[in-house]
Amino acid sequence: SQKIEQNSEALNIQEGKTATLTCNYTNYSPAYLQWYRQDPGRGPVFLLLIRENEKEKRKERLKVTFDTTLKQSLFHITASQPADSATYLCALDQMWNNNDMRFGAGTRLTVKP
């Protein structure tokens, strides 16, 4: 069966450290993968998109890797700040399947000062 697993429900780290979030998938062949941030009571906000032929993408303090052999994406936030505290969602496209975008359940990140 198809699955998207994000490493844990919650991740607590100290301010200034690097947060690493994991997204593993089974029985999908995405052409690209996206990461979103969601704050309580709000809609997700797009952060980064990485294509299947890209190994790594960066944007300011964010870095995403995509390993189609391992079927895994890693999302890093360097020099984390309390303002980075939120739920982070990974999402896979299914262009071949009715454009159905599949989301993981998310990882709730808390950055402590």
Added chain:
Amino acid sequence: ETGVTQSPTHLIKTRGQQVTLRCSSQSGHNTVSWYQQALGQGPQFIFQYYREEENGRGNFPPRFSGLQFPNYSSELNVNALELDDSALYLCASSLGGVSSYNEQFFGPGTRLTVL
């Protein structure tokens, strides 16, 4: 440039009733996708509209239906509401459809409670 807006923000209905949720897409965007998000879960794709035509559908029954208007705003209609339909309903707009790799811009959502 205005962002994605949704109305109403909250709604309470009873089982068996019908509901219509509305979404105004971001200026210049021609694609709207609707998602259902249960508490503690990621959004689940309901369907997508591209230039007023349904352009993809997730695993939701036919009582979930939609429309997209010439100005690219959209409606989600749910008939015969069930308790399990209680969720946050999100719409997201993008340019050119999900298949064109464009990022999606989400609205704040409508919180639907079915009693």
